[in-house]
Amino acid sequence: MAPRGGRGTFLTFSSHAPKPAASVRSAVNQNDAQPTADPSSAYVHVPFCAQRCGYCNFTLVAGRDDLIDGYLRALEKELEDLQTPRPVRTLFLGGGTPTHLPPPELQQLLTLIERWFPLLPSGEYSVEANPRDVDEARTDLLLAAGVTRISLGMQSFHAAKLRLLERDHAPQVLEQIWPRVRQFASVSLDLIFGTPGESLDEWKADLREAGTFEPDHLSTYGLTYEKGTAYWSRVRRGDLTPLDEELERDMYLAAIEHGESTGLEHYEVSNFAWPGHRCRHNENYWQGGEFFGVGPGAASFLAGERRVNHRSPFTYVKRLLSGQSPVQESERLGAEDRARESLVFGLRRLEGVQLEEFARRTGHQVADLVGDMLPRFLEEKWLVLADGRLRLSRDGLLLSDALWPHFLRR
Ligand code: SF4
Missing domain, CATH: 1.10.10.920 (Arc Repressor Mutant, subunit A)
Structure with a gap:
């Protein structure tokens, strides 16, 4: 749901926020001789959103809910190829926006996942969510399925900044849903800094506002302008002016200072957490662990080989429903x-x-x-x-x- 993060790609740094290291190509197992046979993590990509935000280049389709049924059937086929259920310690549903699925389809997805990737005791089960979607029905479904961690693509508490980012939720949405989301064992907020015209004081106000909710985990990402996005074109046309680098640096420092003053541990370039609330799924990527990845554009790292599925949700569905492999590329790194x-x-x-x-x-x-x-x-x-x-x-x-x-x- 945002620019600098990753979702089941090899660039998995976070979610719903600016992609950090385009220069880093993959998360891979470092044990060359003995790749593990049973990855302990699984990522499921859900490629649907109500609309595409101007800065987003993630694998998704917007306004095409008619494809959800085909996607679920294709995903089932991809999962059947596992042949046997694979118990995992961490599960991550990212997108797109998993919570964009209407409750009956969301239930179908959760049932499929439970069947093929049963969560081991004390496992972490994360779901990315648009705060706008977190209604009672979806919350109940997620909690009943054993979701332990919800990651909310909030991005800002300022109406003008949300409008500029083309986000479709209100700045006050968190107040309304907070009692509901606190039922999850861990709650993470994503914030974006460095939007055109943003001041340091505005960013600090976003951090302070986030702090009043005392989230267990906070991800802060500098806005990036990815080729192929509407923002990229707007910058080229001179319609948007990226922020001065010096100011962006000050904003990043302000995020670090916010973490220090509120007790959130700064444990990764873009991520902060209370003790016991680091994202274990992302830690597995960062430590070079193996993982399954299913859905369009999802990457997996298995037995020393990394594979990436076709990015286009149309191609992904078409291939699986006609009995073909969804994998677009695979490689073995030396x-x-x-x-x-x-x-x-x-x-x-x-x-x-x-x-x-x-x-x-x-x-x-x-x-x-x-x-x-x-x-x-x-x-x-x-x-x-x-x-x-x-x-x-x-x-x-x-x-x-x-x-x-x-x-x-x-
Ligand atoms: S809500 Fe959807 S379109 Fe917007 S940033 Fe997130 S994934 Fe991209």
């Missing part, structure tokens, strides 16, 4: 590429990378992968090396998207 990606994912986490453990797991030394850049980045104080652990400094956090290409490049 050990060094996996090590490089693991390094980037590791550094995105605030706790950084433990060098000995990294070398043991990947077969590669960080110093060999980064080469001359390592002493330079340490000297510039963008990276900190202490107690055998490498992590981003505060300045490094601000620059991180510019640093990743140096780690990924051979």
Whole structure:
């Protein structure tokens, strides 16, 4: 439901918000010799929204609810290929907007998932939701299905900013639904900063307003302008002016300060959580774990191979209903590429990378992968090396998207 996040793609950083690291291509298992046979995570992509927001380039169709039935039949076929139910520790329903499905279809989807991806005890079950959709009927269905975590694409509490983002919910919607969403064990809010014309004070007001609800988890994303979106075209036409980079940096720092002052742990570049409320599903991606991914555009990483389904919901449905595979591309990454990606994912986490453990797991030394850049980045104080652990400094956090290409490049 937003720009800089991922959903069952290899760029899975969060949801309903600006995509962070377009430079990071995949989340992969680092254990080259023995890929695990039973991934503990599953992602289900639900490609429907009421309308497409101007900044969104996710895999979805807007205003085509007539395709929901075909999608559910196709998804069932894709799941039947698993042959046997696969118990998982984390489940994530993303989109699009899973809660856009009308209650009967949502129930059908939840039943399918329960059958093929039963959740293990103490598992995490996340669902992305548009706050506008969180009515009593859908909430009851989600709770009855065992959903533990709801991730709300709120984005802002300002009417003008929501209008600019082309969001279809009101700024006060959270007050109305909050008693209902608090029934979930964990509640996450997504906020976007850096919209054209936004001031630092307006952003701080968004953070303060979010803080009054005391969410368990907060994701904050800087707006990005992805090729193919309406926003991209508007920038090219001169109709929208991206914010000054300096101001965006100050906004990001304000989010970090908000986390520090409210006790939310800043555990990943864009994510903050109370103790015990990190998104375990995303942590699996960031740690290079295996995962199933079903639905249009969904990616999976299984037995050392990553696969991505056809992005077009039309093609996805057509292929599955005519007995063809939904997979559009698959590849096996070499050990060094996996090590490089693991390094980037590791550094995105605030706790950084433990060098000995990294070398043991990947077969590669960080110093060999980064080469001359390592002493330079340490000297510039963008990276900190202490107690055998490498992590981003505060300045490094601000620059991180510019640093990743140096780690990924051979
Ligand atoms: S609500 Fe739908 S169109 Fe809007 S950002 Fe989210 S996924 Fe994209």
